[in-house]
Amino acid sequence: MNPVFDLLRLSTVSLDVLVAQRGSRAGLAQRQRSRLALLLDAALRGSPLYREWLGPGAHAGMALEQLPVVTRGALMARFDDWVTDPRLRLDELRAFMAERERIADPWLGRYMVWESSGTSGQPGIFVQDGHAMAVYDALEALRRSAPRPLVHWMDPLHLADRHAFVGAIGGHFASIVSLQRLRSINPWIAATTRSFAIEAPVAELVQALNAYDPTVLITYPTAAALLAQEALEGRLRIRPREVWTGGETLSPVVRAHIEHGLGGVLRNSYGASEFLAMGWECAHGHMHLNADWVILEPVDEHHRPVPAGAPSCSVLLTNLANHVQPLIRCELGDQVTLHSELCTCGSPLPLMEVCGRQDDALRMATQDGGTATLLPLALSTVLEDGAGVFDFHLRQLDARTLLLRLPQQGAAGRAAAARCRAVLQRWAASQGLAPLTVRTELGHAVPRGRSGKARRIVACSPDEVAPSQGMDDT
Ligand SMILES: [Zn+2]
Numbered sequence: 459m460n461p462v463f464d465l466l467r468l469s470t471v472s473l474d475v476l477v478a479q480r481g482s483r484a485g486l487a488q489r490q491r492s493r494l495a496l497l498l499d500a501a502l503r504g505s506p507l508y509r510e511w512l513g514p515g516a517h518a519g520m521a522l523e524q525l526p527v528v529t530r531g532a533l534m535a536r537f538d539d540w541v542t543d544p545r546l547r548l549d550e551l552r553a554f555m556a557e558r559e560r561i562a563d564p565w566l567g568r569y570m571v572w573e574s575s576g577t578s579g580q581p582g583i584f585v586q587d588g589h590a591m592a593v594y595d596a597l598e599a600l601r602r603s604a605p606r607p608l609v610h611w612m613d614p615l616h617l618a619d620r621h622a623f624v625g626a627i628g629g630h631f632a633s634i635v636s637l638q639r640l641r642s643i644n645p646w647i648a649a650t651t652r653s654f655a656i657e658a659p660v661a662e663l664v665q666a667l668n669a670y671d672p673t674v675l676i677t678y679p680t681a682a683a684l685l686a687q688e689a690l691e692g693r694l695r696i697r698p699r700e701v702w703t704g705g706e707t708l709s710p711v712v713r714a715h716i717e718h719g720l721g722g723v724l725r726n727s728y729g730a731s732e733f734l735a736m737g738w739e740c741a742h743g744h745m746h747l748n749a750d751w752v753i754l755e756p757v758d759e760h761h762r763p764v765p766a767g768a769p770s771c772s773v774l775l776t777n778l779a780n781h782v783q784p785l786i787r788c789e790l791g792d793q794v795t796l797h798s799e800l801c802t803c804g805s806p807l808p809l810m811e812v813c814g815r816q817d818d819a820l821r822m823a824t825q826d827g828g829t830a831t832l833l834p835l836a837l838s839t840v841l842e843d844g845a846g847v848f849d850f851h852l853r854q855l856d857a858r859t860l861l862l863r864l865p866q867q868g869a870a871g872r873a874a875a876a877r878c879r880a881v882l883q884r885w886a887a888s889q890g891l892a893p894l895t896v897r898t899e900l901g902h903a904v905p906r907g908r909s910g911k912a913r914r915i916v917a918c919s920p921d922e923v924a925p926s927q928g929m930d931d932t
Contacts, residue, residue, distance in 0.1 A: 462570045463643050464588040472596040478750040483806045489750045493778035495519060500781035504542025508784060527761050527774060527787045530582050541783050551583050555630050562638030570639060572632040574731035575909035584731050585783045593779035597735040597748050621651040622672035624681050626910030632731045656681055656910040664694045674700045679708040680912040683848040686719025698722045704729055706911055707814040707835060711842040728812050732785050733777045737810060746807040751778050756794045766798035818917035823857035823892040830891060834915045844881030847874050851904045854918045859895040863902035871900040
């Protein structure tokens with residue numbers, strides 16, 4: 459039995475999770491206030507860093523807006539002062555992270571630890587105690603609206619299900635740590651779950667999945683889209699009943715492609731190393747924020763609040779469950795839209811849309827001599843929807859030139875590249891951009907960070923945004 463599992467705590471948290479989602483907005487706000495006070499109290503008592511940052515007059519009753527915005531980098535730079543248990547030391551944890559065979563081993567007998575890849579910023583190390591894990595467990599089990607909620611993790615009679623997790627399994631990343639922990643808690647999960655390395659060659663992965671024949675596929679949207687293509691072309695023969703995605707942006711076009719290719723019901727979720735189970739999709743297909751345990755503040759580039767319904771530039775996260783490593787108004791980088799309307803499903807939990815941080819926004823030259831920002835979601839939608847291409851890598855070379863790399867080769871690759879170029883140039887013109895040059899290269903796999911997440915759109919540094927000669931190699 460994994461010691462970072464507290465059944466009594468899970469029971470009480472589970473009850474509250476059920477009550478909160480049947481309650482009111484006022485009930486959520488009350489939970490946020492009281493949990494923030496407990497978090498601040500823990501931070502002020504146990505974290506020398508927070509005592510220093512909040513100053514001598516700080517108290518547990520302070521409002522969120524009074525507290526400073528922090529970055530992961532600033533917290534990691536003072537890790538040993540940040541955590542509220544002085545036995546947690548960064549040098550020892552880094553050594554632990556280097557031991558792959560110890561993934562999901564409890565640290566000091568009482569903490570789960572995972573790392574973030576740091577592809578889009580400073581790598582982080584995140585420590586969770588039994589209470590935080592109980593919160594994540596309850597949220598996952600009770601709110602993730604899989605078509606058959608609860609049964610997957612809790613009901614040993616569903617032995618017929620075979621779960622395939624396709625992701626990064628070579629490091630202490632949150633997804634594989636969580637999965638390994640569940641396997642150690644529950645022997646039925648261990649018996650019905652298998653992990654597949656996302657970095658394996660596609661043909662190898664397809665062959666392994668065909669042999670295992672999963673009924674539930676758990677992976678990133680880009681990996682699911684790639685597998686859907688393999689299925690449509692007849693190489694992948696699995697027909698999962700459910701596909702669970704998370705960790706990257708999922709656009710409506712990619713969702714439709716995955717559902718078409720793989721069949722089954724797709725459920726998307728939103729999580730981060732900073733808080734595992736932030737968002738889940740209800741039966742009505744809308745993503746809800748678990749606002750009783752995590753506060754997200756959508757902000758603009760100056761950390762000013764963004765109104766409901768408008769997409770943010772970044773988002774500030776406050777984890778109300780974790781007192782060991784307080785995360786209060788920590789900048790996450792994701793672009794989030796929070797809505798004020800209630801969902802038709804009746805839940806008081808706010809509705810949201812998310813665009814992840816793996817991809818960059820691009821600053822491109824306009825016809826009138828200025829620059830315009832192209833959001834990654836818009837660019838990827840143009841390629842997915844307009845050209846039917848889901849697996850791509852778009853690198854900005856300068857303010858007028860993009861390099862598009864596709865994994866395909868030969869005639870199919872050339873045709874896909876021509877479609878992409880045409881839709882990109884047409885769309886750029888409609889956005890008022892200066893004439894756009896799209897260079898293409900075939901036979902390149904989409905690069906993935908250590909955590910397995912794809913980086914499909916990469917901006918060049920601002921000093922590279924200079925006029926280009928522009929040559930279109932077809
Ligand atoms: Zn809903």
